[in-house]
Amino acid sequence: MAFDFEAPRGMTAITGAKPSPRRLLFGLYVDSMRMDETVERCRQAIQTHTSLLVGVLNAAKIVNLRRDPGLREAILDCDLLLADGQSIVWASRLLGKPLPERVTGIDLFEQLLALADQQQRGIYLLGAKPQVLAALEANIAKRWPNVKIAGSHHGYYSEDEATTIATDIRASGADMLFLGMASPKKEIFLRRFRHELDVPVLHGVGGSFDVLAGLTRRAPPSWRRLGLEWAYRLVQEPGRLWKRYLMTNSAFVALTVREALRPAAPLGPSASTEQIEPPPHKRAP
Template identity: 60%
Template sequence: MSHRRQLLFGMYLDAVSMEDVIDRCHAALKTRSRMLLGVLNAAKIVKLRNDSLLRNSLLECDLLLADGQSVVWASKILGRPLPERIAGIDVFDRLLALAHQEGRTVALLGARPDVLRRLEEVIAVRFPGLKIACSHHGYFAPHEADQVAGAIRASGADMLFIGMTSPKKEIFLATYGPTLNVPVLHGVGGSFDIMAGLTRRAPLAWQRAGMEWAYRLLQEPRRLWWRYLATNTSFIRLTAREMIRPSRAFEPDSPAKPTAAEQG
């Protein structure tokens, strides 16, 4: 199944629809071939320029999707349009539905233990009978990562969802993904907290207006105001620079082995 890829901010993003993504994942399940999903928003575009671990992990993805309305808008301004925003949490929800429909098994990795338990309860209600083959919280020490990966591998899960922050989830997927024998791998970030009901997602109108960040800011103004100001300003500056001189595609490099602090 072929599709276009658009070079934006030095990264090749896949110009696909949500239906295309689910179809590709479905095909990977049938053949048990790897489908590593990555999502890119304005914050990651800013951060990856100085974070080789994050950048390399995104370059490894089989599908790199625009999880951010600002990225879609920028693609149209720059004349390299992406068809739509594909939010990681929506992919998570659709893939759970696919697993439920086909009797597939899933593995969950991330969040606090109490949040993970609540997520399992929500999944059991929404998708009765869906088997969770492996479940582990995200607060494990770096030296425990091998053991966590081994449990996922032994579970025989068809899909793995990682609800950890960047770049921890990307690093885990890049480090262990090839050995897990899980066809569909998706780092979903804060989606565990949202689906478990710990945090609220912006209403649909805010999402369509590209204002999810503002909705989050209203919920946690003291913690987030400076981050969003700095990130949004940098993203606007990068978009203006792309209009004048498009970035060349990033190539994988060989970063130093991540430290314990970077992994955890």
């Protein structure tokens, strides 16, 4: 079966960066990259001061984007789209379009903090509750003392405050913006302000703020190697998560079977989103 090789996404492609192959999976072009390659691409974006929006993909997003136009738009807007969930990697191999490894959002977050520490770069943190944000900043200062926290803001802001926050991010001069907010709030913020922020690397890290702040325990490495991080979370919160995981995992298996029988064509913007909120830029072919 033929692989799907294409040039990197969009107008924000980094001059001189080696194009990464992409695999067409479930209608999305997923970048076939390892962690070290991803970090290098981010390093180049910072060096050239070129906007690079990094997105991560898991089974839940594959399922949900089919009924959520806003989520679909956010994923299609990403310059890099990486396999966060092990299920995506497994599916890619079953479908004959193998991805090299899982690049999780939280692992990339830590690797980019290490890069910022090495190069004394500035970061901006947006998300979580004020007390969680304070704990996160303290832990970053301990683990990566050379990181410059150029600014931060909690994630419980009103819509009226969003413009002020975006102005603060731009004024901070940060090299990286990390958004520790749930979907679709972080996607809405990035779609509205991405090209006004003047920050090279933008990465939505979801619940990683809680983990690095010490509030949430991550699965042990052995569970992660087996692709069972979701199961560890389920053991911790069975009452809240069992139904969600049952429905999402079942739907993803069904989509994988369908993909094997009839691969999906590349997804495009939904008609409703195009009419209501056109993309802020057009990608280069």
